Amino acid sequence: DQQVKQNSPSLSVQEGRISILNCDYTNSMFDYFLWYKKYPAEGPTFLISISSIKDKNEDGRFTVFLNKSAKHLSLHIVPSQPGDSAVYFCAAVSGNTPLVFGKGTRLSVIA
């Protein structure tokens, strides 16, 4: 039973355009959401997060949107750069429990 779903295994975007990565969740108890970025042969690194009391959080080129009623969040990257090419994991948590991760979306930014 997958509580966090990333339905697009891969995404290709041209350099300079917007990348939109999507994530859906089923557990209404989740109260915090995070995005991690992972390069090959490296551990995931934290990118951006959002609390369930907010609907938007922005950090430079990265913005996360949360729609609680739809149990949906998205990560926007504007403008996309070749160095953004990586696997992006969506994660969710409730209280001090382990993060629950989605299966990831591989983003390729084409120059």
Added chain:
Amino acid sequence: DVKVTQSSRYLVKRTGEKVFLECVQDMDHENMFWYRQDPGLGLRLIYFSYDVKMKEKGDIPEGYSVSREKKERFSLILESASTNQTSMYLCASSTPSGRVYEQYFGPGTRLTVT
């Protein structure tokens, strides 16, 4: 800067061998985690620990055990390695009092069981 280190980046073992994967963090974090990452399956939680000598099963604990004798060190043990345990293993740590919920990951160990 938080640092999570793992004892090996690459490891090749034979079927039936006992395998130890070591993880050390230097930030005095209470929580530590072991995941494996496989293509198309994402990050799956094997075991976690919220304190010394404490351990909890994650989603896929079968075939694994863990040890946490010191706060900074969390070991993953494959009692009898099998080929279906070939994977990327990732250790992470976090603290409930820090930036909330953020887990810091090590570089990973690519284990191949032949």
